[in-house]
Amino acid sequence: MRAGQQSMKQFDDAIAAAMGVGASRPASQGMSPFAMYPDYVTEAWRLWNASIVNAFAAAGTSVQPSRGDKRFKDDAWQHSPYYDLLKQSYLLTSKQLSDLVDQAQVDDKSRLQLRFYARQFIDAMSPSNFPATNPDVIRTAIRTRAASLATGMQNLIEDLKKGRITRVDESAFEVGRNLAATPGSVVFENELIQLIEYTPQTVEVEKTPLLIVPPCINKYYLLDLGAGNSFVEYAVAQGHRVFLISWRSAIPETQYLTWDDYLNLGPLKAIDVVRDIAAVDKIHVLGFCVGGTILSCAAGVLAARGEHKLATMTLLTTMVDFVDTGEIGLLIDENAVALREAMIGRGGILPGKELAFTFGTLRANDLIWRYVVESYLKGATPEAFDLLYWDSDSVSLPGPMYCWYTRNTYLENKIKEPGKTTQCGLPIDLSQVSVPLYLLASREDHIVPWQSAYRSKDLMGKDPRFVLAASGHVAGVINPPARKKRNFWLNDNINRDAKTWLEEAQEKPGSWWPDWDNWLKRHSSGKMRAPAQPGNANFKIIEPAPGRYVKQKSN
Incomplete structure (x- = not known):
């Protein structure tokens, strides 16, 4: 408040000086008439200034925050003329910059990039992000006798050591x-x-096992959060024999791994191990996000080899056609990819915290600035929220793998084109993947636009079933039926x-999980007694789940 008052005083003094206040010459010698009455001019200016502020407030809010914007929820932003003026000035300037x-x-892509970076600047410059112009921060500092600011500074120091918020x-x-x-139990590594391999919870299980391929840019336990909030737990409870890949975060020994290595060492190897353990020819496979893209390419390799090892394929919020990638695609252009290729394309590591920050910028107010205010300015203790813990537990990637992925997907959109990419030594044509396909997208997904996920039905698989979930990239997928949400x-x-598909679609309450479960069982081969032990003679228990890899922290 003092800073604001001092700024206003300096502005007042500058106006008074411009009007000639303070000159010593008498009026008869050419003095400005205003200079003859300096006190009057100063007080008149301040009265005029106060009148503008009051009139601004009395007129009501002319510029409203967007729906869901929580930055200005404090009553002071509405009822205090000073803070209302700050808020409306900021919102008006933001609108002008956006216009x-x-x-x-x-060109269109450049405009989208400019819009993205302009929004980063606009979000950063919000008056709610600064201690002198956030009423809640000031109120908290007064109430705690500045202890909140001291605690916030300590929080900042600790985060600087971590390299993340x-x-x-x-x-x-x-x-x-x-x-x-x-x-x-971990049965292979x-x-x-x-x-x-997860322990069965039913007397009988489906003969056709299920292999889950999670994203390699996050820890797998998004699909296995706490009890009652776990997709894996649900699938096991429905009688599926479930296997899951736990990706290892990149370390110096794995910094040279390529995209082909991720296919060969990841899903292609896991598919063979699951077939061996379950003693079956074909298995169900499910991929989520980037895991779905990797799985799609692995299926393309199997098709090119003439190997029929898949019974069905499920893709959750997955892109195969990268023509419309949403805002994240704006951060990937030729210069950015070429720079990465020069730095880590032949060996090196893309740090997980760098990836996490990039995703955070897509929703900066919710995922960055909110925590800057709460933790650094108000000294608050963060809440205990499982999804945020998972989101902060990042995974690093080998440079060669990451560079191939970004160039052939986001930049050049090649993997959808028959024969445009060579993977595992073979030209890949996804249209040759001819297994039943279940596609799930999320309507408010800011990472995989649902329309992009919808396009996969025309590129691969047969008899595709498309389901659109409510909410975003994560919440749309993790929606246990027992909670009766969304x-x-x-x-x-x-x-x-x-567009037409959605207009004609029927809205259903609750979770999509039972629909997927019923679909998967229709494509299974019956039931069998649940195995007494995980693994088999070829693949023995290595250690209990969740295993070592998921517990390793990335740099």
């Missing part, structure tokens, strides 16, 4: 205790993956463009 970007004479009470969670806690859309007629 200028939209009017720029550039702390968004969750990390002491509240432990992988293997209240996260990734579904019982199971190599330098890239551990393969977990909804999803179904439309069996997928010979439509995305």
